Amino acid sequence: MILRGIQGEMRQSYAFVARNFNLVKRYWGWEVVWMAYSIADSLAVTFIGAGVGEITGQTQIDTNFMITYLLIGTLVWRFLSSIFHNISEMIAWERWEGTIEYTFMAPVRRFNQMIGQTFFAILYSLIFTVILGVTVATFFDLDLSDADLLSALILLLVGSLSFVGIGMVASILPLLYPERGAQMTNIVQAFFLLVSGIYYPVTVLPEWLQVLSKISPATYVLEGMRAALLPETAKSDPLTYVVPLLIMGLVMLPLGIHLFQRAERYTKRTGKLKRNG
Amino acid sequence: MMEASSTHQQPALIVNDVVKRFNVASIPWWKRLRPDHQNGHSSDDQAANGSGSSLKAKRGKEIITAVDHVSFTVQPREIFGVLGPNGSGKSTLIRLLSTLLIPDEGTVTVFGLDVVKHEMQVKRLINRVSVEASFFKKLSAQENLLYGARLYGLSGKVADQKARDILKRLGLRENSYTEPMEEMSRGMQQKVAITRAFLTEPTVLLLDEPNTGLDPRSKMEVQTFVRELRDVHNATILITTHDMYEADTICDRVAIMHDGKIVAMDTPAALKQQVKRNGHEPTLEDVFMTLTGEALIEKEADAADLEPEKV
Numbered sequence: 001m002i003l004r005g006i007q008g009e010m011r012q013s014y015a016f017v018a019r020n021f022n023l024v025k026r027y028w029g030w031e032v033v034w035m036a037y038s039i040a041d042s043l044a045v046t047f048i049g050a051g052v053g054e055i056t057g058q059t060q061i062d063t064n065f066m067i068t069y070l071l072i073g074t075l076v077w078r079f080l081s082s083i084f085h086n087i088s089e090m091i092a093w094e095r096w097e098g099t100i101e102y103t104f105m106a107p108v109r110r111f112n113q114m115i116g117q118t119f120f121a122i123l124y125s126l127i128f129t130v131i132l133g134v135t136v137a138t139f140f141d142l143d144l145s146d147a148d149l150l151s152a153l154i155l156l157l158v159g160s161l162s163f164v165g166i167g168m169v170a171s172i173l174p175l176l177y178p179e180r181g182a183q184m185t186n187i188v189q190a191f192f193l194l195v196s197g198i199y200y201p202v203t204v205l206p207e208w209l210q211v212l213s214k215i216s217p218a219t220y221v222l223e224g225m226r227a228a229l230l231p232e233t234a235k236s237d238p239l240t241y242v243v244p245l246l247i248m249g250l251v252m253l254p255l256g257i258h259l260f261q262r263a264e265r266y267t268k269r270t271g272k273l274k275r276n277g
Numbered sequence: 278m279m280e281a282s283s284t285h286q287q288p289a290l291i292v293n294d295v296v297k298r299f300n301v302a303s304i305p306w307w308k309r310l311r312p313d314h315q316n317g318h319s320s321d322d323q324a325a326n327g328s329g330s331s332l333k334a335k336r337g338k339e340i341i342t343a344v345d346h347v348s349f350t351v352q353p354r355e356i357f358g359v360l361g362p363n364g365s366g367k368s369t370l371i372r373l374l375s376t377l378l379i380p381d382e383g384t385v386t387v388f389g390l391d392v393v394k395h396e397m398q399v400k401r402l403i404n405r406v407s408v409e410a411s412f413f414k415k416l417s418a419q420e421n422l423l424y425g426a427r428l429y430g431l432s433g434k435v436a437d438q439k440a441r442d443i444l445k446r447l448g449l450r451e452n453s454y455t456e457p458m459e460e461m462s463r464g465m466q467q468k469v470a471i472t473r474a475f476l477t478e479p480t481v482l483l484l485d486e487p488n489t490g491l492d493p494r495s496k497m498e499v500q501t502f503v504r505e506l507r508d509v510h511n512a513t514i515l516i517t518t519h520d521m522y523e524a525d526t527i528c529d530r531v532a533i534m535h536d537g538k539i540v541a542m543d544t545p546a547a548l549k550q551q552v553k554r555n556g557h558e559p560t561l562e563d564v565f566m567t568l569t570g571e572a573l574i575e576k577e578a579d580a581a582d583l584e585p586e587k588v
């Protein structure tokens with residue numbers, strides 16, 4: 001009886017995983033375009049590192065270090081923003097397709113839904129980022145022999161939990177604002193890009209922005225990743241960054257679900273769920 | 278018709294004095310400041326113009342009472358029809374029953390479970406077919422249906438077999454099953470929508486104009502299916518339709534809604550009796566015309582002494 005119950009709940013989570021992979025398969029054209037765009041974008045950023053010597057006229061600059069520094073930034077950013085996108089757009093997407101009432105009517109706990117969405121988002125984003133990273137890396141001659149890849153992976157996975165939570169909070173926007181909500185989530189993303197030290201150390205930011213960078217989980221993922229992959233400059237052991245990330249994840253996930261459920265109730269009171277019919 | 282066991286059974290649905298209001302697009306404040314809108318502005322806290330008692334202006338917001346103090350009870354295994362003109366509140370009523378809207382006043386219970394307090398249990402008992410098919414357009418019928426069925430805890434394998442059987446009976450070509458939904462006609466999509474609901478064998482099935490866009494044969498097949506769900510699976514069915522003939526043939530009882538209120542409720546035969554006039558044998562369409570038309574005239578008559586709030 002209990003076992004059957006658990007099986008049923010797992011099927012619910014799996015429903016979202018299977019559905020999302022089916023959507024990827026059916027919209028494969030978009031995936032190709034998005035991959036091409038991401039490759040071009042990541043290359044453009046990484047070539048800045050290759051050109052720093054020439055730009056500044058200084059010959060002492062460790063170009064390889066700069067390239068790796070920027071490459072870590074662009075790949076981690078692609079990964080985290082992909083997680084964020086996948087979660088935050090789930091509502092906007094279902095509104096667009098018109099399936100939202102059917103998903104909300106089904107006897108599914110938002111927790112189970114989130115498990116499924118998270119599993120998909122992490123798996124999809126990992127595959128995407130690996131393809132992207134391998135492709136971009138072929139353009140450069142990189143030496144990662146000292147890199148601590150295991151710590152890097154752990155940091156990435158723990159860091160993604162907070163972004164699932166943040167994504168859930170952001171997905172409320174399209175729930176509350178059927179027309180503009182989806183664009184508003186882009187502002188949230190731009191904010192993280194600015195304060196998290198993706199392409200520069202956060203210390204170059206004005207002080208009031210540095211305060212904000214302390215509450216962005218991406219800051220810790222990036223510092224940890226750089227400690228793991230560029231060990232010669234590491235200030236501390238990469239795994240020390242796991243602790244703040246775990247704490248943020250443990251706060252953001254339940255908070256995300258809680259706020260989402262409140263927003264869901266609000267839409268059911270005000271009739272904002274449906275658009276037509 | 279009722280079995281002995283059903284005497285101590287509780288009703289399938291109890292809708293008790295339910296009200297649902299919506300705020301609709303307000304006149305923006307900068308427009309209300311313009312002199313030509315002063316009239317609209319000053320009608321605050323008064324019953325609005327002749328367009329109906331359900332419209333009230335309040336700080337530029339218009340409030341529509343989509344469902345207005347509605348009460349009824351549906352017994353297990355009953356097929357209950359809800360008829361009414363466009364905008365009379367039928368779909369809103371169905372959304373209230375399917376936990377997609379929370380009532381402003383009153384209560385709705387499904388087999389004794391309150392739709393707000395016991396939301397999850399109620400969700401397990403119900404399913405709904407709506408006018409618009411609502412699918413992931415690029416996904417196939419199969420992918421859409423398995424997604425839907427898994428949300429209700431069904432295994433993909435079981436759901437797949439059931440879906441094929443139901444769609445075959447509804448006359449959907451086998452090869453359409455794996456094609457993207459956007460390549461299907463309106464009626465074909467509706468058949469998949471009906472399958473999505475039937476798959477989960479709901480105890481209470483809510484059908485909101487399920488036959489929109491279906492050809493006559495498919496319509497009959499859906500009706501047969503609905504009866505079968507009742508007869509074999511003991512399902513209770515609430516259906517809205519604009520097809521009076523359909524309502525007459527499959528419904529045990531019918532409620533007629535107008536302007537958010539139920540204006541009549543009885544068996545189709547009794548309703549027809551009610552409007553019977555000099556010899557001519559009335560149809561359910563006559564009932565509809567008379568009841569929703571008369572209500573309109575009555576309302577205009579007492580629009581003059583209309584009070585904004587009724588306690």
Ligand SMILES: Nc1ncnc2c1ncn2[C@@H]1O[C@H](COP(=O)(O)OP(=O)(O)OP(=O)(O)O)[C@@H](O)[C@H]1O
Nearest residue numbers: 271272277299341343362363364365366367368369
């Ligand atoms: N989510 C919503 N937000 C605002 N107004 C709504 C909402 N849903 C319904 N309404 C309004 O409530 C009233 C009743 O609508 P409803 O869809 O229930 O009618 P209906 O009887 O199903 O009509 P039809 O026969 O055309 O399907 C309409 O005036 C409609 O504009």
Ligand SMILES: [Mg+2]
Nearest residue numbers: 277367368485
């Ligand atoms: Mg309707």
